[in-house]
Amino acid sequence: GSEKKVIVVFVLGGPGSGKGTQCANIVKNFGFTHLSAGDLLRAEISSGSENGWKGKEAINKIPKIEFASIVFFSTMIQNMIKEGKIVPSEVTVKLLQRAMKESGNNKFLIDGFPRNEENRAAFEEVTKIVPEFVLFFDCPEEEMERRLLSRNQGRVDDNVETIRKRFKVFIESSIPVIEHYGSKGKVHKVNAARPVEEVFETVKEIFSPYGA
Numbered sequence: 001g002s003e004k005k006v007i008v009v010f011v012l013g014g015p016g017s018g019k020g021t022q023c024a025n026i027v028k029n030f031g032f033t034h035l036s037a038g039d040l041l042r043a044e045i046s047s048g049s050e051n052g053w054k055g056k057e058a059i060n061k062i063p064k065i066e067f068a069s070i071v072f073f074s075t076m077i078q079n080m081i082k083e084g085k086i087v088p089s090e091v092t093v094k095l096l097q098r099a100m101k102e103s104g105n106n107k108f109l110i111d112g113f114p115r116n117e118e119n120r121a122a123f124e125e126v127t128k129i130v131p132e133f134v135l136f137f138d139c140p141e142e143e144m145e146r147r148l149l150s151r152n153q154g155r156v157d158d159n160v161e162t163i164r165k166r167f168k169v170f171i172e173s174s175i176p177v178i179e180h181y182g183s184k185g186k187v188h189k190v191n192a193a194r195p196v197e198e199v200f201e202t203v204k205e206i207f208s209p210y211g212a
């Protein structure tokens with residue numbers, strides 16, 4: 001039919017490897033829609049806590065049981081992020097699907113997802129989408145830690161204790177996902193320990209067949 005093929009690129013790499021930064025550049029040059037699973041979760045938390053704490057209006061309009069579950073869910077997600085834990089894929093896949101639908105686009109950069117085998121299997125099962133390729137930003141931990149500690153955007157997970165936990169989860173759970181796609185010849189590994197512009201030169205070459 002007239003339906004355009006959906007192109008999904010998974011953008012993976014450790015915490016602070018530069019996924020968000022490079023995605024912003026890819027969007028400008030190649031017409032993709034950027035969906036960061038972490039950003040979607042953080043947006044969900046802040047809208048949940050808005051419903052939860054701002055004004056009695058919301059409290060009166062929303063049925064009590066629903067209100068309780070909104071507060072419960074945003075608190076749970078917030079706590080998992082603070083601990084560097086991976087939120088269940090029921091939550092993330094739903095948020096990603098909704099954002100894909102709302103965008104109206106057919107080319108997506110999915111940033112920071114899938115983070116474990118369960119995420120990967122659930123996404124493929126629910127959406128039936130197989131990624132075009134995986135962009136993997138490879139960066140030493142010392143460099144990533146330096147970047148995260150100087151980011152200063154008030155993220156609850158940008159402190160030394162949580163950063164160490166995020167590194168551990170990345171190695172134990174997320175590297176196997178990259179290896180899975182590597183065994184299918186789908187991974188473009190990029191040296192991310194270089195200046196932003198230099199990394200983007202490499203990224204541009206990888207995306208040139210998918211031009212705007």
Ligand code: UP5
Nearest residue numbers: 015016017018019020021037038081086087112113147196
């Ligand atoms: N910077 C960027 N590139 C640079 C360069 N080349 N040289 C020097 N500095 C550079 O960059 C980080 C900082 O470094 C910035 O200040 C930037 O200017 C600078 P950024 O582009 O933000 O890196 P990014 O890889 O996006 O780092 P981020 O912290 O977002 O990665 P995470 O993977 O840790 O965070 P995410 O938001 O994806 O997930 C957060 C948490 O949400 C997870 O820990 C988990 O608890 C939860 N989550 C899930 O449970 N499931 C999901 O599917 C997704 C998230």
Ligand code: MG
Nearest residue numbers: 019020036038
């Ligand atoms: Mg990010």
